[in-house]
């Protein structure tokens with residue numbers, strides 16, 4: 160028998176036995192590691208991929224939704240084609256609990272609440288938005304749809320101003336958070352305002368753009384030279400920077416600060432940071448310094464040999480350094 164036929168025959172004979180013995184691997188959350196994981200596990204396991212949507216959002220691109228430079232279609236990476244091509248099963252929903260002893264997890268989806276068993280679990284759920292009081296009065300960086308809604312709202316503010324709407328602070332725009340995301344968001348806001356200034360004939364100088372943040376410098380954590388350049392560039396755009404001012408809540412038209420002062424602004428944007436998912440805390444798994452799952456150099460959750468975690472929901476200590484929560488490390 161020619162070798163290729165032998166191989167085909169062997170696969171046929173082995174298939175039923177292998178099928179029975181394939182481990183079930185559940186991907187809890189399809190973040191930046193999901194597509195590579197699906198490829199690597201093809202034919203090696205029965206894979207179930209869980210995610211709230213049939214796509215992943217490329218967060219690094221999402222700030223550009225505010226200016227309209229990018230559309231939602233562009234920042235969403237479709238998942239289904241990768242899941243199907245690699246023979247995996249997709250369950251749409253959210254993991255709300257992991258039971259390491261029982262090797263099960265709780266899933267909340269369209270079909271209600273269900274329990275799912277796994278042989279191995281790969282946790283890739285990212286982080287969630289840090290919230291403050293009155294979040295319903297601000298546009299947040301997540302979900303990405305909020306930035307599209309903010310763009311529409313900001314365009315309307317300019318158009319209303321052009322029609323003589325006397326609402327105070329109609330052209331006052333406050334961005335809260337001066338990390339990379341908030342700073343980037345301010346750049347996009349400036350571009351949108353410049354476009355609307357040209358479209359409506361209202362001088363850009365009539366708009367007030369404020370960047371409020373709790374730290375002494377923008378883009379804290381980067382080199383001093385880089386931070387200075389970022390600050391210089393942001394000020395060059397005419398943006399007011401309120402440094403070392405912490406925001407405690409949003410009101411229907413206000414940003415309230417911890418020092419008792421307030422800013423009245425018809426547009427309020429929140430880029431105040433992300434945090435480890437709260438539900439991870441009650442799963443009895445070891446957590447690292449940021450509250451994410453503590454993993455070893457092979458991404459195994461320490462002390463839980465059948466659970467792996469990667470990306471933002473993992474605390475990966477490299478030597479004495481905790482790897483930053485950024486996309487390049489998640490990939």
Ligand SMILES: Cc1cc2nc3c(=O)[nH]c(=O)nc-3n(C[C@H](O)[C@H](O)[C@H](O)COP(=O)(O)OP(=O)(O)OC[C@H]3O[C@@H](n4cnc5c(N)ncnc54)[C@H](O)[C@@H]3O)c2cc1C
Pocket residue numbers: 187188189190191192209210211212214215216217218219220221222252253254255283284285286300340469470471472484485486487488489
């Ligand atoms: C606005 C913004 C801009 C950024 N810009 C950059 C940049 O320019 N460069 C860079 O390197 N990094 C950037 N980052 C950071 C980068 O996006 C993250 O580090 C990266 O997305 C982390 O990948 P991840 O796979 O851990 O999680 P995510 O990309 O967040 O993916 C997690 C997935 O899990 C799903 N999920 C969440 N909870 C559950 C649950 N309970 N059950 C099931 N599924 C769940 C989510 O819907 C999502 O699909 C940015 C982040 C933000 C917010």
